Amino acid sequence: MYTHLMSTSERLIESTRELLWERGYVGTSPKAIQQHAGAGQGSMYHHFTGKPDLALTAIRRTAQEMQATAEAALAGDGPAYDRVAAYLLRERDVLRGCPVGRLTMDPDVIADEELRAPVTETLEWLRERLAGIVQEGLDRGEFSGTLDAGEVASAIVATVQGGYVLARATGSPAAFDAGVRGLLALLAPRA
Amino acid sequence: MYTHLMSTSERLIESTRELLWERGYVGTSPKAIQQHAGAGQGSMYHHFTGKPDLALTAIRRTAQEMQATAEAALAGDGPAYDRVAAYLLRERDVLRGCPVGRLTMDPDVIADEELRAPVTETLEWLRERLAGIVQEGLDRGEFSGTLDAGEVASAIVATVQGGYVLARATGSPAAFDAGVRGLLALLAPRA
């Protein structure tokens, strides 16, 4: 699946990231990872102590990447609504779901404190980042009504995570888009 | 796990429902189901052709139950906001997640048209049910601004589904509640 421009270790990590995204932790076997990476058993157990170790490395990298992607959309100094909209409307591989959020449905990930930590931290970071932006908007009087920045931020993150669920349920990204448009309409300053 | 007030077949179905909720389709083995139900291999394969057959029965029942639970909260003829709020604020086993929504992250469920159908239908039914209620509210002038009922309904369902993700990520129902309150605040008619 990967060219040999990547080291074996690197190919194992990237393969694990893809398989975790597609099939989750429980559904991803060491054998599948090795085949995807074009590596033998020996290689995998040389570079990593086992499946949990490799998964942890993969999950941490995916969490970092998600944070960076979100930050890229959220950065800037425009109106809060615009920054939130930029985040919500950014291009996504909707039908694949969120590579971090999907791990919350994986019992073995949730049960393992180490595997779960990057998931918790990433979603918490996102929620707080959005809360800060919404609070800025509130301070500037950009929104109507009395809103709690943390609660609105939670609703934003939840809409995205739930949008993936709806999209995968219907087999179409349209459901994700509809949810996002609904939330943005509610968030928009109204007459 | 179950008393013998239930038939073996019934115990197998209920056990499957619980395990699917907790561990998903990929993470639920026939053996685990049999042990949970206090039934032997023979019994399971006598009553069902295999894991997919049993899972289909379990998923259909769970989908029906979810629909009934949602309908109970949505029924009535009060203001649309109140009915939506009743649905959003109803008691939930938040940390367990949604027994239907979680199946969208199960690759084997999504890949199988039969297993996936109840999931699709339930979430679509819910979205449409909510859209009808929101539309009623719009028709009666209960909401401010120009809103699309279907989009708002999508945002509502997404907030719930995503709320479960946030709750499981943080290990606390608080994140779910925050998202719900955020959405309700946005939905509330404002000055």
Added chain:
DNA sequence: GTCTATATAACGATAGAC
């Protein structure tokens, strides 16, 4: 670092006795 061989258990199912 990578390979092959080997090991224990679980997975998902079938066969046939009772």
Added chain:
DNA sequence: GTCTATCGTTATATAGAC
């Protein structure tokens, strides 16, 4: 209807040669 036996495959490694 339920039980035990058996089956071929996969999961998750470990051992040791190269």
